[in-house]
Amino acid sequence: MRDQSTRPTRRGVLFGGAAVAAGALATACTSNKEKDDPAPAAQTGALGGDNDKPGKQVVIGFSAPAADHGWTAAIAKNAEAQAKKYKDVTFKPVQPTNDINQQISAVESLISEKVNVLVMLPNDGEQLNQVARKAMDAGIPVINLDRVFPDKLSYRTWIGGDNYGMGVSAGHYIGKKLKAKGVSNPVIVEIQGIATLPLTQDRSKGFADALKSYGYSVTAKQDAKFTVETGNQVASNLLQAHKKIDALWNHDDDQGVGVLAAIKQSGRKEFFMVGGAGSANAMREIKAGNGVLEATVTYPPTMAASAVRLARLLAQGKGMADLVELEPPQSITLASETVTRDNVGRYLPLGFES
């Protein structure tokens, strides 16, 4: 019994030591500052043309969800960086949030401040439709970013990406390449994001449709959950399921980190891979050219920068330089561009950090 009563102190000391060490680590290891933080503002293109000459002073309100993904973070960054390039623009971002109610009240505050124009990426198009409509009714044009409002009276212009088009671009890249190689009955594997989301279904449909035009079809598809870990898990199993793969399309570059790790661990090299979204990390991988990742198809967060430009044009009563019409269009769907080793140099500044 006495033996037992002495033990606690000994272990206590051990644990105390561990706690102190953990405390030391806590202070030493939480910093996440890169020593040479690359300049983030390069993602917005250069200015040029008549439209960029300073005009009437305009106030642009901006509301977007809080960043839960590299892509969303890039949206806010791009919008702000673009606005800063114009001397005639006052940029008014509201606190980003993932809460519908908070976004509604934030937008309401922008309306009562009477901003000239409003750029909005809603958490949910349906649920923020009312407040967007309220802004339009108050005479403030709304630029709807990516997630569309169901009611056309709620926005002046929609600008966003093309999920179906992403699938099409990936399908064409893979189809063309396999056709050139003369492969018949190729094994084409697809790793999706969250299968239940409409955007995932659009991407898959575009992919299948484009492949069909080459006479190919998807051999196997499996959903991950947009996370590195699920990407790794699904890819590890899929690689076992198919001893020989010709091509692989992964919907999302963030989960792609896990997919690439799984491929590296399996030592497989016989196929090529196409990514999705266009993260800087994937582009660096493509540029290095020593892995299976050959291309990625974009869903560009630079759309936020374009939206700020459109907002400024609208507020100043100008049209788009290369269109004949006097006002900006009602809807702009951005193409999903294919980034390969040949053009990666041009895209790398536009890639977002995941």
Add this chain to the structure above:
Amino acid sequence: MTETDAGVRGAPARGAWAKGPLRPLRRAGAGRGPGEFRHLGLVAALALLAVVGVISEPDNFPTSGNLVGILALAATIGVITVGQTFVIIGGGIDLSVGSVMALASVWATTVATQSYGPAVMALCAILVGTGAGVVSGLLISYGRMVPFIATLAMLVSARGLAQRMSDRKTQLIRPENDAIESLSTTKVLGLPLVVYIFAAVAVAGWVLLNRTTFGRRTFAVGGNPEAARLAGIDVRRHTLLLYALSGFCCGVAAIIIMARTTTGSSTHGDLYELDAIAAVIIGGTLLTGGRGTVAGSILGVLVFTLITNLFILNGLQTSDQLIAKGVIIGIAVLLQRRGLRSPT
């Protein structure tokens, strides 16, 4: 004092009782020596799944590459499940395992930690995991909080801290620290090192539970804390140690997930708590504590990993996988209840 002595003698007896076949009804186990056959149901389930694999995918399933892959995939959740087994046998539950692993992986891959090299990264993951376990343990043992609530609080706050620390970004392991990654790329005798880590944790867990005073006390504390206290066991201290152990396992699991994915991320370990608890339960451990085995839990993990593998090999959807897992949990617990009722 006589009472205490009796209790002390009682504790190991209880341990043995817990290990032994409380379920003499188990058809195959009946009449045999105790112990060896208590997991026969699970082994049969594994064998059945393997047969399904061989029949449905004769070219892809029974290959060494696939079987090694299954073990490597099982390593992360397997290590966590060993810790969870101890906590549950000790009468508690740890809901925070997935979040703590995520936090440990993020903490170990910050720019600052990475500047110290792979050894410090690994140490950091283990210390963060153990530290989180100690906090949960203190809240439960000395703060008298219900384990469910205390570890739920840890689940939420650890995930939040991980998100904050990483700014919700995926933190890649830098090339100079790829010693971490080599844990899953380097193979010894055909098996990647992460599988050896998994095996080492499992064996250590088995020894700790079955061959040490610590293990016997765990059974005693979980079976009847009051009796354990009367027997002279410092129940609160022991409870604290159990959660610290679970946290330690989360730290080890964080190293494995970093090796496998080459990243630290706040999204790692999503819903691991449910996977770990499910594996422990179908492994025959009582959710009320006092009885259970490490081997059963490991078999439970393998059953789940095998199901995922089989479904993907056969090109079936994730939703069907979830249904299959749910059905297995249901059947396992039903069998367990029958086994429980019979001896009383």
